[in-house]
Amino acid sequence: MSTRVPITGGRPRPDNLAVLLRELFVLLNDLVIDRLAERGHGAVRASHSAVFQYLDDAGTTVSLLAERAQMTKQAMAELVAHLETHGYVTRVPDPNDRRAKLVLPTAKGREVVGIAQALVPEVEQRITAALGADRLRALHEDLETLRRELA
Template sequence: MQDAKSPNYELTLLFSMAFRTAIDELHAELEQRGFGDVRPSHGFVFQRLAAQGATGIELAQHMGITKQAASLTVDYLEQHGYVKREPHPTDRRGKLIVLTAHGWECIRETESIFTAIESRWRDLLGEETMEKMRLDLRRIIQSSKAANPYSFRPPVW
């Protein structure tokens, strides 16, 4: 039993565990659907590339990793057919990394799986609780002391 003076950080751990549970479920289902070669960190790469592609430097900054590590990640994803390097539209020396049709298919499957996970949570907790939790989590994020609370370093595991 915890006394009143003991620190209580269970909620922080529960946030982490809930996130990891969802990611593990996502990847188990992606494997079933033929995407067993993607890793959790690749989802953050796909997020950055989805808008309009990115350079290796932009991707490294987004991921909080070195340019060399970003290049290795891009090499892996390119070898597995998720991304391709194209000439940069404004920098003749640069390359733009963009998603392939296979990469977009993985994104659509991920969206489908996350929708199913959230639907199951909604069935478990109810619509009102889900909406309150969504709003409360936004408030927690916005209260961050970080300069840009929506900018975060993705976990690379």
């Protein structure tokens, strides 16, 4: 992650909650990408999380992936094409719509998801070490509350 803070009006931009949350997300995502690279998955980039995060086990259309990730179909199609080229996903005909194709994870793609999911306890341990168990539990509850309230 870049440590350069944008300058606006001649002064560093003040941090706000949204910026802090996004920067924390980027740091956490970087941990996953680094771990994937260590395990031989260097072709997976941070942007590919938008595919893996929203992919259903039974397959998902590029259109639905794009909608879930709040990006254009064209941008999602590029991410899927990269992952398909590198063997992480495959596209198969949609049995419910002859015109559509479903994106499915391959064994290699499921391995990537497994590596990312295996990092969760490690990340929570690091956060617990920094904040303490009670504050982590409160943070989790607060974030869940905000998700419900802002949805």
